[in-house]
Amino acid sequence: MSVVVNNIEDNHDEHHHKETFITKWIFSQDHKMIAKQYFITGVFVMGIIGVLMSLLFRIQLAWPEESFTVFEIFLGDKWAPDGVMDPNIYLALVTIHGTIMVFFVLTAGLSGTFSNLLIPLQIGARDMASGFLNMIAFWLFFVSSAIMLASLFVEAGPAAAGWTIYPPLSALPQTQPGSGLGMTLWLVSMAFFIASSLLGSLNYIVTVLNLRTKGMTFFRLPLTIWAFFITAIIGVISFPVLLSAALLLIMDRSFGTSFFLSDIFVQGEVLHYQGGSPVLFEHLFWFLGHPEVYIVLLPALGITSEIIATHSRKPIFGYRAMVASILAIAFLSTIVWGHHMFITGMNPFLGSVFTFTTLLIAIPSAVKAFNYIATLWKGNLQLNPAMLFSIGLVSTFITGGLTGIILGDSALDINVHDTYFVVAHFHLVMGISALYGLFAGAYHWFPRLYGRMMNKSLGYIHFWITAIGAYGIFFPMHFVGMAGLPRRYYTNTAFPYFDDLADINVLITVFALITGLAQLVFLFNFFHSMYYGKKSEKNPWKSNTLEWTAPVEHMHGNWPGKIPHVFRWAYDYSKPGKKEDFVPQSVPIAKGEKITEH
Amino acid sequence: MTIIFSIITVVLLSISVWQIAKIFEVSNLGKKKDDSQVANHKDNDLQGKLMFAFLVFIYLVTIFSFVSYTKVLLPESASEHGVTYDSLFFISFALIMFVQIITQALLHYFSYKYRGLKNTKATFITHNNRLEFIWTIIPAIVLFGLILYGMTTWSQIMNFEEDEDALVIELYAQQWNWKARYAGNDNVLGDANVRFLNDYDGRNTVGIDSSDPNGLDDIVVTQEFHLPVNRKVIFKFRSQDVLHSAYMPHFRAQMNCVPGMITQFSFTPTVTSEEMRQNADVVDKVTRINKIRYDKSQELIAKGEESLEPYQFDYLLLCAKICGASHYNMQMKIVVESEKDFNKWIDKQKTFSEIIQ
Numbered sequence: 001m002s003v004v005v006n007n008i009e010d011n012h013d014e015h016h017h018k019e020t021f022i023t024k025w026i027f028s029q030d031h032k033m034i035a036k037q038y039f040i041t042g043v044f045v046m047g048i049i050g051v052l053m054s055l056l057f058r059i060q061l062a063w064p065e066e067s068f069t070v071f072e073i074f075l076g077d078k079w080a081p082d083g084v085m086d087p088n089i090y091l092a093l094v095t096i097h098g099t100i101m102v103f104f105v106l107t108a109g110l111s112g113t114f115s116n117l118l119i120p121l122q123i124g125a126r127d128m129a130s131g132f133l134n135m136i137a138f139w140l141f142f143v144s145s146a147i148m149l150a151s152l153f154v155e156a157g158p159a160a161a162g163w164t165i166y167p168p169l170s171a172l173p174q175t176q177p178g179s180g181l182g183m184t185l186w187l188v189s190m191a192f193f194i195a196s197s198l199l200g201s202l203n204y205i206v207t208v209l210n211l212r213t214k215g216m217t218f219f220r221l222p223l224t225i226w227a228f229f230i231t232a233i234i235g236v237i238s239f240p241v242l243l244s245a246a247l248l249l250i251m252d253r254s255f256g257t258s259f260f261l262s263d264i265f266v267q268g269e270v271l272h273y274q275g276g277s278p279v280l281f282e283h284l285f286w287f288l289g290h291p292e293v294y295i296v297l298l299p300a301l302g303i304t305s306e307i308i309a310t311h312s313r314k315p316i317f318g319y320r321a322m323v324a325s326i327l328a329i330a331f332l333s334t335i336v337w338g339h340h341m342f343i344t345g346m347n348p349f350l351g352s353v354f355t356f357t358t359l360l361i362a363i364p365s366a367v368k369a370f371n372y373i374a375t376l377w378k379g380n381l382q383l384n385p386a387m388l389f390s391i392g393l394v395s396t397f398i399t400g401g402l403t404g405i406i407l408g409d410s411a412l413d414i415n416v417h418d419t420y421f422v423v424a425h426f427h428l429v430m431g432i433s434a435l436y437g438l439f440a441g442a443y444h445w446f447p448r449l450y451g452r453m454m455n456k457s458l459g460y461i462h463f464w465i466t467a468i469g470a471y472g473i474f475f476p477m478h479f480v481g482m483a484g485l486p487r488r489y490y491t492n493t494a495f496p497y498f499d500d501l502a503d504i505n506v507l508i509t510v511f512a513l514i515t516g517l518a519q520l521v522f523l524f525n526f527f528h529s530m531y532y533g534k535k536s537e538k539n540p541w542k543s544n545t546l547e548w549t550a551p552v553e554h555m556h557g558n559w560p561g562k563i564p565h566v567f568r569w570a571y572d573y574s575k576p577g578k579k580e581d582f583v584p585q586s587v588p589i590a591k592g593e594k595i596t597e598h
Numbered sequence: 599m600t601i602i603f604s605i606i607t608v609v610l611l612s613i614s615v616w617q618i619a620k621i622f623e624v625s626n627l628g629k630k631k632d633d634s635q636v637a638n639h640k641d642n643d644l645q646g647k648l649m650f651a652f653l654v655f656i657y658l659v660t661i662f663s664f665v666s667y668t669k670v671l672l673p674e675s676a677s678e679h680g681v682t683y684d685s686l687f688f689i690s691f692a693l694i695m696f697v698q699i700i701t702q703a704l705l706h707y708f709s710y711k712y713r714g715l716k717n718t719k720a721t722f723i724t725h726n727n728r729l730e731f732i733w734t735i736i737p738a739i740v741l742f743g744l745i746l747y748g749m750t751t752w753s754q755i756m757n758f759e760e761d762e763d764a765l766v767i768e769l770y771a772q773q774w775n776w777k778a779r780y781a782g783n784d785n786v787l788g789d790a791n792v793r794f795l796n797d798y799d800g801r802n803t804v805g806i807d808s809s810d811p812n813g814l815d816d817i818v819v820t821q822e823f824h825l826p827v828n829r830k831v832i833f834k835f836r837s838q839d840v841l842h843s844a845y846m847p848h849f850r851a852q853m854n855c856v857p858g859m860i861t862q863f864s865f866t867p868t869v870t871s872e873e874m875r876q877n878a879d880v881v882d883k884v885t886r887i888n889k890i891r892y893d894k895s896q897e898l899i900a901k902g903e904e905s906l907e908p909y910q911f912d913y914l915l916l917c918a919k920i921c922g923a924s925h926y927n928m929q930m931k932i933v934v935e936s937e938k939d940f941n942k943w944i945d946k947q948k949t950f951s952e953i954i955q
Contacts, residue, residue: 087923162920168857169840169921175773176922262858265792265805265838266773278841278856312712314720318730343843344854345835345861348756352749359741359748366737367730369701374729376708380720383645383713384637391649391709395656398701402694405741409748411755412687415672415850418843418918453635457619460645467652475659479667484847486918489926495916496909499887500670517608521615534635541636574720581720598724 027139029131032554034138035117036449042109043438044523046145050100053093055516060085062502062509064491079157087490091160092178094488096152098163099186103193104148106296106434108141111235114299114441115204115228117449121547122222124213124564126557129206133199140196144189151185159186162488164285167260167278171252174266184253187246194243201232201239208232213546215566219323219598220585222545222570223309223316226323227302230330231295237334238291245284252276279344286337293430294333298326300437301368301397304390306570307444308372310543311387312379313581315571318371319598325364325371332361342410343417351410358408362401369398380574380581384541385459389440392467393433399471400428403478418488421481424474432470439463439522446526447540451552452533458525462518469515476504542582544570549586569598639716646713653706657699669886672847673879676913676934678866679755680850686751690744758864764830767823769915770804771835771842771855774924776915778823779804779816782949788813792838792857798954805838806950814951817944822931823915826940827870835861843919846932848874854919867934874934875911884911 028034052074059068067083074080079089116134120127128134151158160178161170165186173180208229212221221229251257252273260281261273309316316322338346338354372394381387403425406412416422439462446454481487485498492498492505539548546566550558564586572583575596589595637645675684712718768779768787781787789807797808803820806813825831835844837855844863845852853863874880887909895905913932917925935943 087926091920091923091925166841166920172840175840263792263838264857265795268796270793270795275858277858279859312720313714315722315724317723318725321725321730321734343852345856345859348753351752351756355748355752356745359745362741363734363738367734370733371730373701373704373708374723374726376705376712378721378723379708379712380714380718381642381646381709381712382637383642383649383709387637388645388649391705394705395702398705399656399698402698405694405744406687406690409686409690409744409752411683411748411751412690414755414852415683415687415847417852418845455619456635456637456641458615460641461615461618464648464652468655471656471659476663476667479663479670482672483667483670484672484845484916486843486845486916488920490923491926494927495914495929496887496891496906497911497914499890499909500883502890504667504670517611518615520612534633540634571724574722576722596724 027135029127029135030554030556031116031120031128031131031134032449034134035113037138038108038112038116038141039442039449041142041145042105042112043442044526046100046104046148047109048523049149050097050105051516051519053097053100055513056085057090057093057097058509058512060090060490061492062506064493085490088157088160088177090490091162091176091488092158092182095160095162095165095178096148096158099159099190100148101431102163102292102296103190104145106431106438107197107292108193110296110434110438110441111228111231111299112138112141112200113438114224114303114445115200115232117445118224118547119204119207119228120211121448121550121558122225122545123208123211123216124546124566125207125211126559126563128203129211130203133203137196137199137203140192140199144192144196147185147189147192151182151189154181154185156180156182158182164282164289165249166285167249167252167281168264171249171261172264172266172271184250187250190246191243194239194246197235197239201235204228204232205236213563213566216585219320220566220569223305223319223322223326224299224302224545226326227298227305230326231298231302234291234298234330234333235295238288238295241284242288245281245288248284249281279341279346282341282344283337286340287334289340290337291333293426294329296434297430297437298329300393300434300440301326303437303441303444304372304393306545307386307390307440308375308394309571309573310444310541311382311384311390312375313382313542313573314375314379315573315596315598316371317374317377318367319569319571321367322371325367328364329361332357332364336361336408339408339410339413342413348410355408355410359405361408362405365397365401369394369401382541384443385454385456385463386440386444386541388460388463388467389436389443392463392470393436393440395467396428396436396470397433400425400430400433400474404429415484416481419481419484419486420477423487424477424481427477428470428474432474439466442522442526444541445547446529446533447536447552448547450530450533451536451554452529453536453540454529454533455525458521462521462525465518465521466515469511469518472511473508473515476508480504480508539584542580544572544582544584546585549584569596571598572596637714639714642714646710649706649713650710653702653710656702656706660695660698669879669882673874673877673883674869675848675850676867676869676874677849677851678868680865682751682754683850686747689747693740693744755865756863758830758832760832761830764832764864765826766832766834767825768804768834768836769844769855770818771837771844771917771921771928773839773922774917774928775820776844776917776928776930777804777818777820778930779806779818780823780944780947781812782815782817784812784815786812787834788816788950790836795838801953802950804836808950808954814949816950817947818950818953819947820930822933824933824935824940824943825867826937827867827934829937830864830866832864833862835863840921841919842917842921842928845916845918846913847916848913852918870934870936871911871913871932872935874913880911884909 071080156177258273258276766781794805915930917928
């Protein structure tokens, strides 16, 4: 059933094998089916669990050490005796929430879905370069998810050392129960995840490089493809470093090496470790960890660029500047990791260097934000739910990104490092923004995924509750941080000094609960529309990109007959002299028509 | 009971969501039924207006937060470098608030202004090199200014000299408490290592090497440590088990404690604990906290439990790096006092040699 086709000769592979239930629905090699599989696993399985965890620990933070039936239901007698949450499980929830949201939802769920769906369809390819590897990548991700979920049920509890799993806490089971089997499973799960991510990324890169249809030059690529392509490259560069860090950590944990450990005394005993350094682990971790932020964010920005242009009925403003800023962000993202480590005992001179590189990132980010705003200017905005989420993304990207100027400045980082100020910052700039990108993509490309439309009224409700909730949760949280409250505290009651923060915490939790519940609207809309939604037209948003020239019904090879050729860039919206306000990329340049300079 | 209550809440919420959805649909009732699920002029009109309303919402949240939460923030800095820190923070914050207010206004105003009504047409604009140059170069200049300012402040704070007069103190972290070690009369900390922790039946609580003469006059304290006002303090940090972070927010000071490695930080406290208690912001905060504690105590007493102690302000040392179950309760009290009071206090403490005798 291989659909690998020689695009240059534009043949359609005719020898379809007979499809069985298994090859169609489970071990499918079709990129559209794999995209759906990523979305369902990443967003609806892992996403729901990740969000639910955050609601549980938000309840604990608002009403500390009180008894709740929901704790008993979800955590059981062991972790919530009499309905009161245990401090160890609190840390585990925080840890697994972070891990799931960053890796499983916003890396696999977002990139996995939309890179798979859009790369072949938007560049005019019959499928990914290797459908088989693509299938393997998904199933490695599936195994990784299953192991991560299994780790929730081990006797001593899941990993609880924070999603950054800094040793020695993550290396020594004597220091916390979660660092036993739970941490082992965490590491194994991440090893599978990294393998999956690498296979996926290599596939994306090769596909974009080799399988573009005739006429699809690099500067005619939609910005989505640019974003996915560069994201894949960052992934290939940085994920292996995390794998090596994980392997070294496994060595320290199980084989007595001392890469990250030295001079340790636990439970009355001097351990044998000599000469290692936890700071080394931090370097290795953040060499992935920071690019990871952009692995999460860039696809969302790519999706937004595409949606804002389409729904503004106007070319994206400054296409080349947008591409250049993606490249600049990608390059800089690999040399800023030290801003997570200003106060780890790293040489202060390095702090200055990383401050410099970090604040530089604000420049391409600002260019992006301004270009989005300029695209809206004098547009004809079609405010579909996808468009609202895209505008929402720009809003939270600005709000969250600006506080990065404070955190990226080594001097200012001193007093807000590891406080709620950081939590508020990164949730807005990468968490909420990337989630908005994911939702925007879902509303926009749902017709392409399932051939039906999602309900717009429910989409509007989903957006407005989420938008109000996002600011309601994270804006006040900055103040909690500036008041000096460190993050990852099970309760703030141990310090009477923080007693007057209790009200803010209740407010934040109430917003979080409402926003969390509002996601059920999306869940309902998604599955309901899948079966009962209105049948979609071929090109419901009047978009220029190639995916809308393919038939609504999915088929192997994407297009019956020849693959469309490309004659223009993707953003000829409202071009003067044209009858319609859009000109698809596959429409040849008319006589006397000027090619748009961009 | 809670379950039933939750279920009812969820059901009611779903009903209200459904009703709101209906309202959106009713507001779309035109001459012919449009169920294309693509936004039409009416949707654009309503959503565009809501976008503008959302701008107002963002501004209101901002104003509300500043009005009601400024009072919970940290009081003025109690250290010398903290004053520089605070002004850099203030300038950066003012700058980002300025950019925030302008860009959010443009974003949401344009979303409203250019909403797709019946006769709206988009203008074909692809790029504008001059405009793009301007909005690249202006952030670049501003950021270079901030980078220079930040780097200077950073190196002032971090590159301190090991001068003779400075008081040397080691902060020692373990799961889950802090200890402080003073260098004694010689002002030199004795060598230490976790290997020595089990010596002297566990009385050697921070692992001082008893063969190093510098260590014999060292003084280890728990629960609270004292600092003389206006004298530079050089902190050395150690940890015996996992990473911790010594966070002293009132002094704008934080440094990680890394097992196997000694890290350092330095500041000069400028305000005594007693003076800080008189600070208007602190008085206000303590009054509010005690009101909250009083109300809570009444509840506790009604339940037959013990009431809460009234709160008095003290400087704090907290742990800011996740370190296990009791991470949330790893604290030490800091007392800043006059040199005279400090000497009186330190003279009462036992030296290492006295403890191991």
